[in-house]
Amino acid sequence: VVFYDSPDQLPGDVEYDFIIAGGGNGGGVVAARLAENPKWKVLVIEAGPSNEDIFASKVPGLEVQVVLNPLLDWNYTTTPQPNADNHTAGYYRGKILGGCSSHNGLGHTRGSRDDWDHFAEITGQEGFKWDHMLRTMIAGEHYVNDSANLPQHNHFDPSVHGYHGKLFVSAPYTIHPLNDLFLQVPKELPDEFPFVLDVNGGTPVGISWAQFSEDHQGTRSSSATAYIETSHDNLHVLLNTYVTHVLPVQNSTSASKLPDFRGIEFAADEQAPRKTIYAKKEIIVSGGIIGTPQILLNSGIGNRSELAVFGIETIVDNPSVGKNFTDQVSVNVMFNTTLPNTEGDLDEALAQWNKTHTGPLVMPGPLKNQIVWVHLSEDSPAFSAPYNYPDPSPGKNAPHIEVYTNQISATPFPVTGQIPPGLNGTNTVQLSVVNLHPFSRGSITLSSSSPFAAPIIDPGLLSSPADIAILREGIRSAQRLFSAPVFSSSVFDILYPPANIASSDEALEAHIRSDAGPYLHGGCSAMMTPKGASWGVVDPDFSVKGTSGLRVVDASVLPGLPSGHTQASVYGLSEVASQVIKAKWL
Numbered sequence: 001v002v003f004y005d006s007p008d009q010l011p012g013d014v015e016y017d018f019i020i021a022g023g024g025n026g027g028g029v030v031a032a033r034l035a036e037n038p039k040w041k042v043l044v045i046e047a048g049p050s051n052e053d054i055f056a057s058k059v060p061g062l063e064v065q066v067v068l069n070p071l072l073d074w075n076y077t078t079t080p081q082p083n084a085d086n087h088t089a090g091y092y093r094g095k096i097l098g099g100c101s102s103h104n105g106l107g108h109t110r111g112s113r114d115d116w117d118h119f120a121e122i123t124g125q126e127g128f129k130w131d132h133m134l135r136t137m138i139a140g141e142h143y144v145n146d147s148a149n150l151p152q153h154n155h156f157d158p159s160v161h162g163y164h165g166k167l168f169v170s171a172p173y174t175i176h177p178l179n180d181l182f183l184q185v186p187k188e189l190p191d192e193f194p195f196v197l198d199v200n201g202g203t204p205v206g207i208s209w210a211q212f213s214e215d216h217q218g219t220r221s222s223s224a225t226a227y228i229e230t231s232h233d234n235l236h237v238l239l240n241t242y243v244t245h246v247l248p249v250q251n252s253t254s255a256s257k258l259p260d261f262r263g264i265e266f267a268a269d270e271q272a273p274r275k276t277i278y279a280k281k282e283i284i285v286s287g288g289i290i291g292t293p294q295i296l297l298n299s300g301i302g303n304r305s306e307l308a309v310f311g312i313e314t315i316v317d318n319p320s321v322g323k324n325f326t327d328q329v330s331v332n333v334m335f336n337t338t339l340p341n342t343e344g345d346l347d348e349a350l351a352q353w354n355k356t357h358t359g360p361l362v363m364p365g366p367l368k369n370q371i372v373w374v375h376l377s378e379d380s381p382a383f384s385a386p387y388n389y390p391d392p393s394p395g396k397n398a399p400h401i402e403v404y405t406n407q408i409s410a411t412p413f414p415v416t417g418q419i420p421p422g423l424n425g426t427n428t429v430q431l432s433v434v435n436l437h438p439f440s441r442g443s444i445t446l447s448s449s450s451p452f453a454a455p456i457i458d459p460g461l462l463s464s465p466a467d468i469a470i471l472r473e474g475i476r477s478a479q480r481l482f483s484a485p486v487f488s489s490s491v492f493d494i495l496y497p498p499a500n501i502a503s504s505d506e507a508l509e510a511h512i513r514s515d516a517g518p519y520l521h522g523g524c525s526a527m528m529t530p531k532g533a534s535w536g537v538v539d540p541d542f543s544v545k546g547t548s549g550l551r552v553v554d555a556s557v558l559p560g561l562p563s564g565h566t567q568a569s570v571y572g573l574s575e576v577a578s579q580v581i582k583a584k585w586l
């Protein structure tokens with residue numbers, strides 16, 4: 001791979017077959033896969049810097065240092081959320097080669113077979129069917145032992161993993177008494193919390209050991225390290241450069257009558273001169289859930305009346321661009337506990353990581369060892385009278401709820417709601433309860449005619465009352481989990497929200513509205529729909545409706561959210577997109 005740090009360095013005499021706008025999670029995969037053909041020249045244009053010298057991006061436990069670094073993140077904030085007490089939330093997105101895969105929490109979860117079969121059915125993209133997706137994900141994976149070579153028996157199912165692919169995945173864990181307690185729960189409450197041998201086998205409902213995108217050295221594996229850095233010199237990467245527009249080719253000779261969007265305009269910053277180049281074959285937009293709709297809208301692909309407000313000429317009138325944006329919703333929950341707290345000394349941990357690549361910093365958090373996924377039953381109060389909300393889950397293998405422990409600490413996790421008096425000083429087990437399949441939809445819209453201005457980000461948090469009912473039942477599920485007999489002498493009352501609030505639907509609803517935030521697993525803002533559908537942004541072959549020469553490959557094309565964290569889905573769908581694009585040009 002050849003890197004250029006600014007537009008001035010880009011050679012003027014290279015004709016690229018493919019140009020990719022955004023070198024993030026999806027863009028990195030598709031760039032590297034296309035560059036596997038030595039006859040093709042591929043260019044990636046990425047707004048952020050290289051990941052190579054960013055130490056905190058390598059060390060899983062230093063994730064937050066990258067996320068909160070204003071030079072490596074886009075620092076977005078949502079609009080005030082009217083259904084969540086009007087609060088705003090930070091909406092983090094990586095601005096670094098590898099995108100979010102260079103600064104996320106590394107949790108690697110493929111979703112359920114029901115999610116992918118459903119995605120295939122509603123889009124017509126056969127490659128999304130679970131059986132094909134599983135083969136694709138296995139082929140892309142290089143599963144390894146964790147850096148401390150901890151016992152792995154009964155932690156994973158070797159038959160659902162790949163050992164020769166690009167992305168490193170492993171299952172490190174910290175040693176803590178909670179591990180064995182969690183393993184006892186499936187014996188005591190097997191109906192709601194069965195033991196699942198592998199979090200990534202397609203049937204994830206229950207309690208399983210977590211897996212992470214990192215290698216045998218306890219070092220992050222990302223689309224930048226696993227895909228881009230391992231490519232040959234026919235892959236060029238232009239860093240620190242913004243894509244402002246994709247442009248139609250004038251007097252195109254393309255057989256298609258549709259606008260031929262093989263041009264791309266870019267600049268180092270708002271003051272710098274704009275440059276334009278054209279791809280011989282295709283432009284692929286991979287700017288992520290916010291950057292992608294922003295680039296399309298700036299380029300005149302969007303709702304005509306909304307574009308007119310900013311004086312942008314509409315080339316393709318498509319009202320779906322930037323709409324349907326959705327994210328999972330999480331709330332903080334804390335229980336009183338006598339279990340040992342998980343706080344440690346950062347300097348010591350860093351010294352250990354530097355010396356042996358083991359210890360707490362191998363993990364993105366001190367207690368992310370096991371993940372709990374719950375499928376609410378058909379007669380759950382959320383789906384029964386008086387609420388009778390529809391069930392958003394695509395099938396019995398797809399959980400509605402995630403319960404994920406973060407840490408045990410005497411210091412309350414920062415929360416937006418009121419901390420109950422007396423909580424300080426009590427050890428609390430702190431967890432996230434997440435609604436994985438929200439009905440609520442928001443939008444990404446332009447705020448200005450300048451392509452450099454942050455767009456308006458509205459996740460539409462809790463705009464559907466069903467999402468609140470599901471979160472209520474999620475909190476109650478977490479209460480049932482910690483009421484298992486095995487916790488009788490170690491985990492006690494729910495402290496946040498307090499028990500009297502958790503027991504009342506109305507009080508719990510008010511609490512959820514005050515505490516809920518986006519889980520940063522957004523998707524669907526340039527959603528895939530069947531060919532010929534009157535709505536949606538891309539066709540099943542990832543091409544932008546109403547255009548030629550232009551595709552989108554990133555989380556924005558997801559037709560819904562998976563039952564899990566989103567990066568494995570982005571790796572998987574980007575591999576499928578690469579197969580589709582390669583097949584077209586062979």
Ligand SMILES: Cc1cc2nc3c(=O)[nH]c(=O)nc-3n(C[C@H](O)[C@H](O)[C@H](O)COP(=O)(O)OP(=O)(O)OC[C@H]3O[C@@H](n4cnc5c(N)ncnc54)[C@H](O)[C@@H]3O)c2cc1C
Nearest residue numbers: 022024025026047099100105107243288291555565566567
């Ligand atoms: C803090 C955080 C923690 C997370 N934790 C997890 C986790 O533990 N597990 C998990 O599975 N998922 C996690 N996620 C979500 C997951 O990382 C994302 O869903 C996924 O990586 C998104 O991939 P993408 O390709 O759609 O976008 P991105 O990876 O965001 O890629 C978009 C790229 O395009 C670039 N770009 C955007 N606009 C432009 C422009 N105009 N010009 C040039 N470049 C541009 C960006 O800089 C970025 O590099 C987390 C996300 C965040 C923010």
